[in-house]
Amino acid sequence: MTTWTSSNLGYPRLGEKREWKKALESYWKGKLDKGSFQQQIRELRLDFLKKQQERGVDSIPVGDFSLYDHVLDTSVMFGLVPERFDASEGYSSLSTYFAVARGTKASPASEMTKWFNTNYHYIVPELQNAKPRLVDNYPLKAYQEAASELGIEGRPYLIGPYTFLKLSKGYEDHQFEQLFNDLLPLYEKVLRQLQDAGAKSVQIDEPAFVQSFPETDIPLIRKAYELFNREVPELDLFVQTYFDSVSHYKDIISLPIAGLGLDFVHGKEGNWANIQNHGFPAGKVLGAGVIDGRNIWKADVKATVAFAKDIQAETGSEHVEIQPSCSLLHTPVTTRHETQLDPLLLDALSFADQKLEEIDLVTRTLNGEDTAGEIEENTAQLARVKNAPWRQETAGNATGDIPSSRPLSFEERSPLQQEKFQLPKLPTTTIGSFPQTREVRVERRRMRKGEISAEEYETYIQNKMQEWVDIQEEIGLDVLVHGEFERTDMVEFFGEKLGGFAFTSNGWVQSYGSRCVKPPVIYGNVEFKEPMTVKETKYAQTLTEKPMKGMLTGPVTILNWSFERNDIPKKEVAFQIARALNDEVLALENEGIEMIQVDEPAIREGLPLKRAEWDEYLEWTVHAFRLSTSSVKDTTQIHTHMCYSEFQDMIESIRALDADVISIETSRSHGELIETFETAVYDKGIGLGVYDIHSPRVPDVEEMTQMIDRALRVLPSSLFWVNPDCGLKTRDVPETIEALKNMVRAAEEVRKNLEQHA
Template identity: 45%
Template sequence: MAIKNHILGFPRIGLHRELKFALESYWSKKITLNDLLAVGKKIRYSNWKYQADSGLDYVTVGDFAWYDHVLNISMMINNIPERHQINEQKINLDTLFRVARGSRLVNKNCSASEMTKWFNTNYHYIVPEFTLDQKFCFSWKQIIEETDEALALGYTVKPVLLGPLTYIWLGKVKGINFNKLDLLERIIPIYQEVLAELSKRKIEWIQIDEPILVLDISKEWKQAFIKTYQQIHIVNTAKILLSTYFGDIHHNLDIVNILSIDGLHIDLIAGKYDLSQLHNYFNKKYLLSLGVINGRNIWKSDLLTWFTKLKSFMKFRNVFWISTSCSLLHVPLDLSLEDNLTDFVKSWFSFGMQKCLELSILSRVLNGKLDIEEIYHWIKPINAYKSSNIVNNIVVQNRLLQISSDHMKRKNSFFVRSKVQKLNLNLPILPTTTIGSFPQTSDIRKLRLDYKNKKISQLDYEDSIKEYIKNNIIQQEKLGLDVLVHGEPERNDMVEYFSEYLEGFVFTQYGWVQSYGSRCVKPPIIVGDISRITPITVMWSKFAQKLTKKPIKAMLTGPVTILCWSFPREDISKENIAKQIALALRDEVLDLEHAGINIIQIDEPALREGLPLRKNNWNDYLSWAVKSFQLCSSGVKDKTQIHTHMCYCEFNDIMSAIVDLDVDVITVETSRSDMELLEFFKNFKYPNDIGPGVYDIHSPNIPTINWIEQLLMKAIEYIPIQQLWVNPDCGLKTRTWMETSLALQNMIQATINVRKKILTK
């Protein structure tokens, strides 16, 4: 067969999120390690079988991870932070979980490794930690064991590994500063050993992912690529398919075309390639794998267009592969489960399993094994979508045209506003608050599900939610927090919940996607123009405010985050989608203010992740992203305090844009990185108020009073105390009430202690 097909990776959570539930059961000691291992094995076997049954030429192995594929490499090369090691104990699955989640060892808390976004996606990876005198060895043989499993089942196997250069790039130096590229000579031998083991098994192709090739890399890194793949190739008899994705690699062709590799995968969805000239770009000796099926969105592929383009490309290269643009990790697993969608709407979409089928159809038609009528049948719904009345809303389109610069700025500067707000809110120095959500118990989730399934009436549902809100307020007042929240018991997810009140979205029942570890999200799908159907949060915030004399903070999800954490439509620009969402949220913000809510938090954790990967494209994105936030937040009076929250990203890259948001208070994650962000403020004077998160809510560890005091004193070194707020680094929905109460007690006591220290100086 001249044209072969494969995928770069498959979702690993299981058809019904089996991995999530098994992990959480294991962590809570409800199942044994053997039980957990059995679940993982069953998922892998199911994934491989589906790939083979759908007609893929290679079954991808090594894409399964118990928590994260970057952490898999840390385990493979024995890169385990010292704080997570237990004497001479051999590393095992519990070691992996300690690194990812934190732990308590030898009577001390061991913080989890930092977690941040995987390039510009909504997936999080565990950041590798590097020290000057680090030693590595091949200590975790998951890739070999799983390859043996798949081979024993008779599959044609293509193992996949994250490449050594991308791995080092993603890591952070700890302790004494040094050039982390110096570690390469210690890590390459491990890769040589792994590839030699795979070669012994008569593997034909090994996929090595090096997505940093779509980034701007220096001459030093380019030279490192040449050296690395020369050394790797020496010990390897299997062929190497170097995989790139999330962009194009034009700017790095000077080294890509001279690497010691046998094949190259490129992303034709996110990359700007001229397919008619593609044969001239790359080394003629390389087998090309073309990423033509979008691995990051759920729309059906226009197979006819791709057939036409690829048929033309066959004039220049009659042997190549077709694939997904990137791993299918970023899309749900199986569309056939979605019986809540109408057949008309459902026919527009393609999930992970269906994308494998798209590859199979396209390759078979290209190879003359299937009639082109199959393609015509597949794409018929695409044309129906374009003419659907679900898509276009003239009222929304006209409102967009009427936006002016006045819609995107506050009446007065922060200097003026902050004085008004201080008088109005009367908060102490170092005001304490939380990010918004409180523990989502099984009872709360059952209540929402019963209401959704119409097992209880709307009145009973609302009465029950009000009882949860009352309890949240009582607990916060007992703790002594200064700014309270209603706790969000009515919300399933920070994006899906808001989207349910917006025209232009549709929702799945089983469209789960892994965010990190056992955390899965169910992104809504944007199918048309967006407007607010009805007020979203006003009733709950207004009710909560009546229960207390302390200020209640309302929480909204910002326009860029709703966009980035949804599957967007592809027929209009992301800028226009974001501004449509912003206009809908602007209505909500003004309604909250009118209801007497004086603090409104508009979360934008996705602002950084939406950045294009090439810096020369940043300004355009940041311009419309900031304007979208301003559009939804700037219509309020001076006395209304606007907050935003961001977590798990490199804030330094976008600090000027964060300033341009002109929020009154920003809360940010800093605890996992040991307040690393604060170093930035040595030379950068952030003009508004800021709350650097003082403890990591994703870890079961309870922060000590002394620990939080130290972080606060460190923060005061960099930021004037008058500008500082005190808060956890994220929402508390995943924690238990016991963990939450103990952690917040310590946070508040530490704040009281620091206030006394400062005031007595």
């Protein structure tokens, strides 16, 4: 007889009202002392465990909670703190930990990049001259706390050694095996201490197992798990994979582990084919990730129960754990505070707490409990949503009448644009946003509450634009932006003005550190209703003789940074958004805004985890961007921007976007990206961010000059732009002005040097 139990893979850190974020930022600002901060964090951590316990989760992960990032936790646990940081207070001290994450005046922060194909950013471990050692056993502390405080027999959480090393930087390929071997005794020590403390099982996350990885790595992986199995025989090892189907499935299922978790949502087709072709080992627990851990739509419980039974029948597994497809870190906490949504739409949504309840309902049903009433209610809710007017097809979503390429090549239109704009060599600009101070946020709230009129708010925004146009003029920037003071978020702002989007009150998710985003919900067909950015941009242009960029968010980023509808293909949603943005681009151009930036920071993060699927994805994402931007005149200059990611593998697709200028967020990994251009020629305008806006430190002129000089070794000065590496929304005013002044001075110095050596 099959045993059905439930498990979770991770829980959101934010809290229902972002209490985690508020505690962190209060501590960083000195408003909360260390003891009070740690107490608040401890209470939140325990509360999250209790919520999972109350929702019937049989195996609760402990140690997935983090003060900033779970990858950084692993780095610090093994003493992998870069040498540039002062670790005199201890490698695991709060001061050292946050220095690595956020940087200091003396040392830049560690690089940050996307966690696989999600919008979550992790701190990249740096392994140059690495001498790993076990500094602090975080999973052990988490296990003991859960047991002593709540009586919970938790399942300690660890990032697996293979995944951790694959996510790291600072070593050559030939060093991989030695570094892997160096880590194994430390992992063994962590596991041994857990076993000695009485832990029964441990969750080891190995999402790198779903990527395309060489078969030559299999012996190393086997060596690791054979070592763990031999040295900690009383500890059940549960390896969790997610975001796609397992690669080298036959090898992975043969590892000496107690259980293996498979994603049957985002890796459903591949994992189902794997178990049909190769089965599943007898005696191992199968973790069935059948509840979507990345999107917010309610599960079809009846269909999920049937599919779970099919999985069990196909594998013959005697013990199946019902679980989310991945950690619930990527979903908001709860729907219970959502009082402003249409009731029918609210019925369709499921956040982390509701997903745990769905897991419990599926598990209870499989165990023979009478849940017919609950399932009937779920089925009825889904039927109402399916038949809702906003889920029906509407006319006007085709894109065949929109050009997907510009009439002239970049080489032909670039001289026309230079003649039009008359920009100096190494033109300076910013990415778009300026500091969203507390004052700005207060005025926006007052307007939304009706405490000030729309006219008063518009006057306030115009005054902010005037203030920052004056600041930009004084600093000496060549191309200006209006500052985006009217915008809450680069995706939410557009979603509020397009058809087919809805917005939650508390649907926050973590992006990086304490930075949270509230993704819109794409629930219906996306449609252009009226110009979205023209009024503010047109007004800002009247304040200066210099070019003023129109600022838009691109179709793929709007898609990837939203919770998209799941009843039609993603690319169809992207094309709907592209059509709407094309209308906005033309509206800007018609009003004299002829330098337009369409940001696509999320194209890279959406790449499939298997290389064989990249071409199809890149083809439709590039097509969506070009649908948005190709209807303009030859003299209209299209810019775009991309965030932290590894671009080496998709440089051809970046070129295919056919943007006149691309800016890339690179300051934390400047040298690595520049190496790309040593072997791959990029023949369009490009700006590699010369300073990191995610850190409060202000680099001096010399540091930025060195950044520019390094880039100009491989990129022509005629095509190079100088800019920060991202928007400045989260920065304070004084540091923003100081940094931009240094940036302009650096550009001027390099220009002089170029003229002298011409």
